[in-house]
Amino acid sequence: MNQVHHIRHPLVQHKxxxxxxxxxxxxxxxxxxNELATLMAYEVTRDMPTQDVAIETPLEPMMSPVIDGKKLVFVPILRAGLGILDGMLSVVPGARVGHIGLYRDPATLQAVEYYFKMPSxxxxxxxxLLDPMLATGNSAVAAIDKVKALKPRSVKFVCLLTCPEGIATVHKAHPDVPIYTAAIDRGLNDHGYILPGLGDAGDRIFGTT
Incomplete structure (x- = not known):
């Protein structure tokens, strides 16, 4: 569980x-x-590297730290991951954005890819990586597999909710990838939904059923 960052800030939990x-x-x-994603972004980017640059205040020159937002890539897992994206970009507007399209086969609960586009x-x-729900973990593992094949400097996974089963699946396949979450719920039902959860995040974001 060392790689699981449970964000317990009161505002995060309230929302x-x-x-x-x-x-x-x-x-x-x-x-x-959107508000919750913005709050979580501060924790997720806490260890972003900075470099000192020369600036001038109204009183004198100085060296002061800045981040290189262009080196960061937010990757929402379509479609529900799009709901987290704007909140993250509000904190690091210079970040690049990639997309992974995955859906969960209702019979096997395995991830099926239909789209993949990344920056150079x-x-x-x-x-x-952004996805509201880390449930079975199969989609997360498939997404991490695809991203790691491009050999980025680092990979993190951000979700609103997860459960012990999802954490175990991701960390069995990718023990080096930290998970940032607002809640670790009880477990999964027979259909692979998190309990008590919040329902289907994609449907609730986009008003579909």
Whole structure:
């Protein structure tokens, strides 16, 4: 569990509770997700490297630290991962964006890929994968496999909710990849949904059923 970062900040937990409520509207759910993603971004980027640059304040010159946002790549796993993207970009607007299209086969619960597009020069970049739910872990492992094949400098995985089964699946395949999450729920039901969870994140973000 050393690679699991459970973000317990009161604001994160408060907004997640509001999102879990079944009566939350699509608009409310989407707004809260954007706010929560922004808050989580501060934790996820806490160890981003900086370099000192020369600037001038109104009073005198100085050397001051900046990040190189262009070296960071946010990669939402379509489609639900798009709900986290804007909140992350609000913190690091210079980041690049890649996309991975995966869906979960309802019979096997295995991930099926249908789209993959990444920026160039991936070995120079740090990747943060985004998906609201880390449930069975199969989609996460498939996404990490694809990204790692491009040999980025580092890979992190960000989700709102996860469970022991999902964590175990990811860390069995990729023990070096840290997971950042707002909650570790009880487990999975027979259909691979997290309990107590918040339902299907994609449906709640986009107002579909």
């Amino acid at each position: 997640l509770t509001l999102m879990r409520k079944k009566e939350a509207s699509t608009n409310t759910f989407r707004r809260l997700l 020069d991936m070995p120079e970049r740090d990747v943060i």
